[in-house]
Amino acid sequence: MCGIVGYVGKQSALDVIVAGLRRLEYRGYDSAGVAVVANGVIETRKKAGKLINLENEIESTPLTQSHTGIGHTRWATHGGPTDLNAHPHLSEDKKVAVIHNGIIENFSELRTELIAAGIKLQSDTDTEVVAHLLSSILPSVKNDLAEAMRKTCGRLRGAFTLVAAHADIPDLVVGARRNSPLVVGRGENENFLASDVSAFIAHTRNAIELGQDQVVELRADSIRVTDFAGKEVAVTEYEVTWDAAAAEKGGFDTFMLKEISEQPKAVADTLLGRIKNNRVELDEMKFSADELRSVDKIIITACGTAYHSGLIAKYAIERWTRVPCEVELASEFRYRDPILDKNTLVIAISQSGETMDTLMAIRYAKEQGSRVLSICNTQGSTMPRESDAVIYTHAGPEIAVASTKAFLTQVIAVYMFALFLAQVHGSELDLEALVGEVADMSAKVDLVLDTMQPVRDLAKQYMNASSVLFIGRHVGYPVALEGALKLKELAYMHAEGFAAGELKHGPIALLEDGLPVFVIVPSPTDSPVLHEKIVSNIQEVRARGAHTIVIAQEGDESVVPFAHHIIRIPKCPSLLQPVVATVPLQVFACEMATLKGYDVDQPRNLAKSVTVE
Numbered sequence: 001m002c003g004i005v006g007y008v009g010k011q012s013a014l015d016v017i018v019a020g021l022r023r024l025e026y027r028g029y030d031s032a033g034v035a036v037v038a039n040g041v042i043e044t045r046k047k048a049g050k051l052i053n054l055e056n057e058i059e060s061t062p063l064t065q066s067h068t069g070i071g072h073t074r075w076a077t078h079g080g081p082t083d084l085n086a087h088p089h090l091s092e093d094k095k096v097a098v099i100h101n102g103i104i105e106n107f108s109e110l111r112t113e114l115i116a117a118g119i120k121l122q123s124d125t126d127t128e129v130v131a132h133l134l135s136s137i138l139p140s141v142k143n144d145l146a147e148a149m150r151k152t153c154g155r156l157r158g159a160f161t162l163v164a165a166h167a168d169i170p171d172l173v174v175g176a177r178r179n180s181p182l183v184v185g186r187g188e189n190e191n192f193l194a195s196d197v198s199a200f201i202a203h204t205r206n207a208i209e210l211g212q213d214q215v216v217e218l219r220a221d222s223i224r225v226t227d228f229a230g231k232e233v234a235v236t237e238y239e240v241t242w243d244a245a246a247a248e249k250g251g252f253d254t255f256m257l258k259e260i261s262e263q264p265k266a267v268a269d270t271l272l273g274r275i276k277n278n279r280v281e282l283d284e285m286k287f288s289a290d291e292l293r294s295v296d297k298i299i300i301t302a303c304g305t306a307y308h309s310g311l312i313a314k315y316a317i318e319r320w321t322r323v324p325c326e327v328e329l330a331s332e333f334r335y336r337d338p339i340l341d342k343n344t345l346v347i348a349i350s351q352s353g354e355t356m357d358t359l360m361a362i363r364y365a366k367e368q369g370s371r372v373l374s375i376c377n378t379q380g381s382t383m384p385r386e387s388d389a390v391i392y393t394h395a396g397p398e399i400a401v402a403s404t405k406a407f408l409t410q411v412i413a414v415y416m417f418a419l420f421l422a423q424v425h426g427s428e429l430d431l432e433a434l435v436g437e438v439a440d441m442s443a444k445v446d447l448v449l450d451t452m453q454p455v456r457d458l459a460k461q462y463m464n465a466s467s468v469l470f471i472g473r474h475v476g477y478p479v480a481l482e483g484a485l486k487l488k489e490l491a492y493m494h495a496e497g498f499a500a501g502e503l504k505h506g507p508i509a510l511l512e513d514g515l516p517v518f519v520i521v522p523s524p525t526d527s528p529v530l531h532e533k534i535v536s537n538i539q540e541v542r543a544r545g546a547h548t549i550v551i552a553q554e555g556d557e558s559v560v561p562f563a564h565h566i567i568r569i570p571k572c573p574s575l576l577q578p579v580v581a582t583v584p585l586q587v588f589a590c591e592m593a594t595l596k597g598y599d600v601d602q603p604r605n606l607a608k609s610v611t612v613e
């Protein structure tokens with residue numbers, strides 16, 4: 001969603017900000033703007049559309065050289081993606097510039113109040129009201145921008161990251177956050193503010209987590225953080241473990257292709273140091289063995305692709321630990337009055353750690369007295385901070401909007417957690433063998449990646465299909481859902497995933513001549529009954545003229561007679577199969593989008609980090 005960059009320091013603020021916005025493009029946006037403070041004036045440039053439009057605008061009407069500025073990529077909520085609605089927004093006297101991520105829920109009431117006070121609003125946004133409000137408070141606090149920001153925040157409801165600059169205070173940028181991300185980068189005689197560290201990673205790896213309801217005053221040589229009441233708070237500084245190169249395309253045409261190729265490493269990195277002597281060791285697990293043994297129900301909550309990893313987790317957790325496990329879309333969770341208590345463990349899964357639906361689910365669970373474990377890829381993000389414990393996935397930065405390597409590492413993390421819990425419970429299963437199988441998954445993903453050309457050819461063959469279906473049983477079902485989601489979000493095609501057993505209860509009516517249907521087939525040796533059932537499903541599909549694209553493990557010859565196409569994946573226990581079976585579906589969707597000429601990394605209407613409910 002919206003990307004925010006703020007800078008005070010020795011370099012050209014404009015250069016730092018535009019480069020930072022470029023790195024935040026992946027978050028998804030539809031307009032962009034900058035403001036710099038120069039000679040007692042705020043100069044702004046704003047343009048609808050991609051960053052290049054803004055850059056062209058700046059080239060034709062250059063800005064004065066400045067060392068203080070703010071920049072924004074906007075994902076429209078209130079008001080369409082126009083030049084006028086793009087951020088920054090200015091106060092009436094044009095002294096205050098504000099950028100914003102999130103939604104101000106009481107904006108219409110504030111707007112009415114401002115209009116009654118004679119202020120003429122220029123845009124349709126909720127952000128502009130903040131610029132006017134901030135400006136109106138300034139005289140009462142002796143033009144102290146940070147204090148005015150604190151007081152302004154006190155008037156706002158909703159989720160927001162706000163960053164402001166003032167024409168008469170050339171060396172200061174002020175930021176505030178509630179329910180929306182904002183990270184500080186500490187440099188040498190320069191400091192940065194951004195929605196995430198990728199915006200400033202080329203300049204510094206030293207980052208500071210900003211907590212909930214905090215205001216930061218950023219100067220070139222100082223960073224001061226207070227709460228909304230003005231009390232100074234201690235901050236946690238951390239070093240970002242990846243560098244600028246990790247957030248570059250590295251010779252690939254798209255970030256998604258690069259990230260798909262990075263999956264063996266991402267899986268290996270997520271396992272690194274967590275398997276010792278064929279046992280899972282989670283040093284970061286803050287729950288004691290007794291606490292874990294007292295858990296009588298697990299609820300997993302997440303959105304989109306992360307939800308699919310949660311669905312896979314349910315099979316592993318219940319099979320290996322026998323602890324009942326439910327999985328729920330985070331956007332539904334708190335509205336249905338779920339039954340939670342202190343013995344319920346809620347697991348929130350999120351790549352970004354900022355997804356508002358999941359964050360709200362976490363807060364709700366905590367209010368009900370449940371313990372919360374988050375599985376997250378982003379250090380310093382809100383979810384790990386608000387959870388009782390965290391298992392970090394080590395996928396590295398995922399820039400493409402479509403989640404690939406983050407998904408695979410989430411699945412690995414949930415396997416590790418399930419095995420850890422099974423160890424704690426003293427399971428009689430051969431856990432050591434299972435741990436060994438999980439440890440082998442990185443190499444298996446590597447093998448799959450080596451055999452993807454036929455999958456790309458299939459995309460060519462089915463480019464004009466009106467629809468693509470995906471079916472699977474057991475953990476193959478969430479894989480089917482994930483395959484369909486990838487194709488929808490990247491290739492804008494109608495795609496549906498079904499539990500194969502449900503086909504006959506309705507979706508079978510969709511089958512017609514030539515319709516491509518992906519079938520995820522479990523291991524015949526590991527799951528003979530399931531295998532037999534899915535072979536029947538393949539026959540049902542084929543009998544109705546649809547084309548079967550069968551994903552089956554090496555050596556499974558029984559499916560050959562019924563498959564129009566076979567995609568081979570390495571042998572592994574059925575429960576672990578999603579780690580390899582998902583990869584061809586990612587490649588298929590990516591290739592399909594490329595063939596259709598779509599933007600693979602930034603599909604239309606989508607944002608990488610969805611920070612509104």
Ligand code: M6R
Nearest residue numbers: 304305306350351352355402403
């Ligand atoms: O950052 P999160 O993992 O919480 O994001 C959840 C979903 O928004 C995300 O997985 C989304 O579905 C992806 N674009 C799918 O590729």
